[in-house]
């Protein structure tokens with residue numbers, strides 16, 4: 001597998017053509033094969049990139065510009081439609097290479113199951129791994145309708161792998177009674193709110209390698225209607241950006257990140273990919289040192 005191969009011409013603004021010299025690698029994971037409600041997130045990565053042309057390269061929050069950071073955008077990985085298991089293998093293989101090259105993996109989903117192979121690879125490299133998961137949904141099911149490879153299972157799989165005490169969840173406002181009971185008992189669970197509990201939890205992650213996974217549906221549907229499983233009662237885009245900045249300014253060592261579940265077809269105003277593209281800019285500038 002060639003890690004420096006571009007699969008499409010549509011890239012995030014100011015991304016470098018030089019894979020070798022890049023500190024971070026953006027890759028799209030255009031998979032939405034296991035969703036229980038509305039599909040369409042396979043088109044998320046491409047639309048986030050298109051929306052990125054509307055961004056300033058400078059972040060006034062972080063006083064840092066995209067021009068100061070070398071990152072490569074590989075485009076979307078070629079995933080076989082209808083075959084989640086093989087798709088996850090391809091994602092794992094790609095991320096394994098990116099990590100072996102010492103680069104920061106930055107994924108764009110896709111449904112949330114795409115985070116699972118990434119977490120497995122990241123954990124192999126960082127056995128002391130912790131996860132910050134920001135989402136409306138707990139994603140803590142063991143299986144969904146009998147299927148363990150489901151978009152509602154990745155964080156449960158991660159908790160089983162790295163231990164629930166290393167999983168930090170924020171903004172959750174949906175899930176089964178079993179998921180909530182599991183969350184309360186087994187992981188660091190901060191439902192409904194994001195920025196305030198994050199502020200309190202971050203000191204405990206000082207010095208730890210941390211992977212940050214953000215489901216765009218943590219936002220209120222009024223801010224981000226373009227997602228498969230929109231959930232009323234969400235946070236504002238301002239609070240989500242604040243959360244990214246809190247993590248960026250903390251002593252946690254962010255070693256990888258993703259933004260998932262943007263499904264552009266449900267948002268004719270395109271505000272969802274527009275919000276997501278700014279989120280990606282702030283995450284790149286804040287997390288990749």
Ligand SMILES: [Mn+2]
Pocket residue numbers: 135136137215217218229261
């Ligand atoms: Mn979600």
